[in-house]
Amino acid sequence: TSSSSSSLLSSSSSSSSSSSSSSSSLSVIDKERMLGNDCFQKGQYAAAIKHYTAGLLHDPNSVPLLSNRAICYSNLNRHEEALGDATTVLSSHDPSHMKCLYRCCLSLLELHRPQEAIPHVTKLKELSKAGLSTPDIEKLVRDVERCRSECE
Numbered sequence: 001t002s003s004s005s006s007s008l009l010s011s012s013s014s015s016s017s018s019s020s021s022s023s024s025s026l027s028v029i030d031k032e033r034m035l036g037n038d039c040f041q042k043g044q045y046a047a048a049i050k051h052y053t054a055g056l057l058h059d060p061n062s063v064p065l066l067s068n069r070a071i072c073y074s075n076l077n078r079h080e081e082a083l084g085d086a087t088t089v090l091s092s093h094d095p096s097h098m099k100c101l102y103r104c105c106l107s108l109l110e111l112h113r114p115q116e117a118i119p120h121v122t123k124l125k126e127l128s129k130a131g132l133s134t135p136d137i138e139k140l141v142r143d144v145e146r147c148r149s150e151c152e
Contacts, residue, residue, distance in 0.1 A: 033052065052065045105117045
């Protein structure tokens with residue numbers, strides 16, 4: 001499902017809250033992001049993580065790199081790390097980042113912590129009512145509710 005997987009990746013240039021990045025750092029960041037995206041498309045998630053991490057060494061605030069690395073961690077069942085990257089984006093950069101909200105929900109479900117997913121599901125539902133494109137919110141809500149009842 002590489003065509004559906006590719007839409008999960010952030011392909012935009014690095015976005016950072018720091019304006020001190022040099023142009024040479026930006027080119028390294030973009031290069032690592034593109035190499036990571038290529039590895040992701042081939043299902044080489046560990047290699048993709050290495051590239052995204054290398055880019056993050058030059059800009060630890062890069063939302064596309066953090067978001068993409070979270071997807072790779074999730075695909076490798078490294079849900080704590082996926083949750084960490086997605087949470088960093090939400091808490092430090094963009095509290096309405098759809099992919100990271102979704103990634104947090106999925107990671108929390110995998111970690112059997114559905115109660116913690118509720119605020120993220122609520123935010124996703126609010127954003128979907130605002131007309132923003134979303135992943136399958138209703139399925140996610142059902143999954144959270146199912147997991148909550150199983151975990152109680």
